[in-house]
Amino acid sequence: GLTVIDVGIVPTPSIQYYVKDHADAGIVITASHNPREYNGVKLVAADGSEFSREGEKEVEKIYYSREFSAVSWERTGDLRTDLNANEYYLNGIINSVDSKSIRDKKFKVVMDTGCGAGSVTLPFLLQKLGCEVITINSQVDGTFPWRNPEPTPDVLVELIDLVKTTGAVMGVAQDGDADRAVFIDEKGNFIPEDVLLAMMAKYVLERKKGHVVTPVSSSSRMVDITEDAGVDLVWTAVGSINVARKMMEIDAVFGGEGNGGLIFPEHQYCRDGGMACAKFLEIIANGKKLSELASSVPVYYNSKTKIKCDDLEDTMEKVKQSFEGSENKVDTIDGVKVWYSDGWVLVRPSGTEPIIRIFAESKTQERAEALMQEGVKLVEECKA
Numbered sequence: 001g002l003t004v005i006d007v008g009i010v011p012t013p014s015i016q017y018y019v020k021d022h023a024d025a026g027i028v029i030t031a032s033h034n035p036r037e038y039n040g041v042k043l044v045a046a047d048g049s050e051f052s053r054e055g056e057k058e059v060e061k062i063y064y065s066r067e068f069s070a071v072s073w074e075r076t077g078d079l080r081t082d083l084n085a086n087e088y089y090l091n092g093i094i095n096s097v098d099s100k101s102i103r104d105k106k107f108k109v110v111m112d113t114g115c116g117a118g119s120v121t122l123p124f125l126l127q128k129l130g131c132e133v134i135t136i137n138s139q140v141d142g143t144f145p146w147r148n149p150e151p152t153p154d155v156l157v158e159l160i161d162l163v164k165t166t167g168a169v170m171g172v173a174q175d176g177d178a179d180r181a182v183f184i185d186e187k188g189n190f191i192p193e194d195v196l197l198a199m200m201a202k203y204v205l206e207r208k209k210g211h212v213v214t215p216v217s218s219s220s221r222m223v224d225i226t227e228d229a230g231v232d233l234v235w236t237a238v239g240s241i242n243v244a245r246k247m248m249e250i251d252a253v254f255g256g257e258g259n260g261g262l263i264f265p266e267h268q269y270c271r272d273g274g275m276a277c278a279k280f281l282e283i284i285a286n287g288k289k290l291s292e293l294a295s296s297v298p299v300y301y302n303s304k305t306k307i308k309c310d311d312l313e314d315t316m317e318k319v320k321q322s323f324e325g326s327e328n329k330v331d332t333i334d335g336v337k338v339w340y341s342d343g344w345v346l347v348r349p350s351g352t353e354p355i356i357r358i359f360a361e362s363k364t365q366e367r368a369e370a371l372m373q374e375g376v377k378l379v380e381e382c383k384a
Helices: 011-020 053-065 085-094 099-105 122-128 156-167 192-208 220-228 239-251 273-285 291-293 312-322 365-383
Strands: 004-008 027-031 042-044 079-081 108-112 132-136 170-174 182-184 214-216 235-237 254-256 262-264 266-270 301-307 330-333 338-339 343-349 355-361
Touching: 004 053, 011 027, 011 042, 011 266, 011 273, 042 053, 042 239, 079 330, 085 122, 085 330, 099 273, 108 156, 108 343, 122 132, 156 170, 156 182, 170 273, 182 192, 182 266, 182 273, 182 330, 192 220, 192 254, 192 262, 192 273, 192 291, 214 220, 214 239, 220 235, 235 291, 239 262, 262 273, 266 330, 273 291, 291 330, 301 365, 312 338, 312 355, 312 365, 343 365, 355 365
Parallel strands: 004 079, 108 132, 108 170, 214 235, 214 254
Antiparallel strands: 027 042, 170 182, 254 262, 262 266, 301 355, 330 338, 338 343, 343 355
């Protein structure tokens, strides 16, 4: 008995922006960054944010039980088409950044949407912002013929080369559903995603003080930047929905994950690769090159691995118990994160596979790897 609005091919943040003002919920058919043989479903709540974990479980319960609520034929709903969702979304971004300053600069930008949903929005966003746009893989193709939907440095060689040879101010690449974006600086350097998060946090806090939210897996760069700004950094469990919900709760000025997923509350409470692109152009328009901003954030090194584990719950409980009474700060928001004077190690179970992931970070690569190995040794002992 519902009214269904078909908005066509749109990035995930576009349908989230549309749902916020036009619908009670949304469904996105996407495998996001996963390989071409996958597909999936993302659910959008009435406020445009992702469904809560509890909401997802309720939908899964109904789906797998096949206990659907159906109405008689005379009470069935309507099917409508609205192909203006992307235009509505793009205007929202343009109104949320310093568009005039960006347009005045007439930047040259190279972009690679990987044949994903961002192909129907990012080129037009850049054009609306007065940019000269050089496109790669910007035709929609669900088989992703030219690169993996996950925008890692190894599949962005052509993008990097074009930034170097064309004199572009930056390169940008998005994942399959365009809720995340990665960036290449004007010298052709790939900027690691955790550095991107810190760069944007620094820029935002220079203009507006307030809470910042990020998951426990994020870099200590975020600690340094928020401490320098004199604001609170709030940790959450891993997952963009956890970050977004906490941002709403405490009225944070910025939040995001160290995977290219940045959340700008002035626009909407969800990861948005298009908004991130516009915001980085705003930074450049204000006189700061991406390479300069990247070099201004603290330097840390990380190391990570994963271990197969058939009994995640029991093993993680033993890991947690091993740090009881520890002199070090221990955080159990998501897995077990132990802070040392010169770094940290995070041990957390996968939510989709029988594996435990181990992350470590320190001021030197050697120490990061040593902390990671300590985590490996502990997990092996606890699962024995």
